[in-house]
Amino acid sequence: MYHGGMGRKPKIAGALRELMVARGHHAWTLEELRQALAVRGLQANFSSVFRATAKLETDGVVRRVELDDGRTHVEMRDEHHDHLRCRICGEVTPVPCGSLSAALAGLESTTGFLITDHRLVLSGTCPSCQERAALPAKPASPAAVPS
Amino acid sequence: MYHGGMGRKPKIAGALRELMVARGHHAWTLEELRQALAVRGLQANFSSVFRATAKLETDGVVRRVELDDGRTHVEMRDEHHDHLRCRICGEVTPVPCGSLSAALAGLESTTGFLITDHRLVLSGTCPSCQERAALPAKPASPAAVPS
């Protein structure tokens, strides 16, 4: 016995757009999107999130990007940018790729390739995690410093 | 009834190294490696290729890179470089990333990130595929020119 359409709270795709334009987070995995919807009171199935984002992609609203954690991420499709990902906290920050353009133009002429797209994933440590790493593990227990 | 060790033709890892240093191909998927071994007469199991490459990675001989086709690729670990991938024929060409270094240094100071690694995947059309696309589908049927 199926109960698919259920109450069918109107729309997942719409809620996803609201979520993603609200920012605070930049590149979402499908599971992150599903959980964020749940927090907002919309219990959606993973498949539905998958299909809703697929539709948003078709409509040109979002773009799918592969960062380096094996899962696909979805982001709003504003102007092109690259990605800075902190290896410690995992947060993804967009960065403009202006300084790259010149380098790409040079590559086109030296390689003969027609470059139609690029994706630059930068890995490193974000400022907050650098601070955290610089501090003793806890001021309260200075003897607990690991190395 | 298992017959695991079989004849155990000496070594997969060694054969993989030979394959990969021989070049002609740059970034290999595990399946590509397995097939290439088969052509050379070494029937290896996918898992064995997986583990052999894992070992090579641990030994610092190869590196794993995620290009944009969903599968993991393996490449020899010489100096760092970026990747040009043709969207038509799929061939991957390494390119030096010298011109990028300056841009990265600039990003470090403007973002506060400590950038420890990067991966640039360029997509486009390689020279051969550009030629192929520019030609009429076949010289024998000039009326078949698409646009």
Place this chain on the structure above:
DNA sequence: CTTCGTGCAAACATTTTGCACAAAA
């Protein structure tokens, strides 16, 4: 003996699709 590399199968993680069905048009 122990260690290592291997084949095979199964587990695992993630993405995608098939099907039924409710709501909307």
Place this chain on the structure above:
DNA sequence: TTTTGTGCAAAATGTTTGCACGAAG
């Protein structure tokens, strides 16, 4: 009615691990 969006289950895809076992030391 048809179309669309949905839940659920299962398939598809790619990666990883468990286990037996032969070869090497």
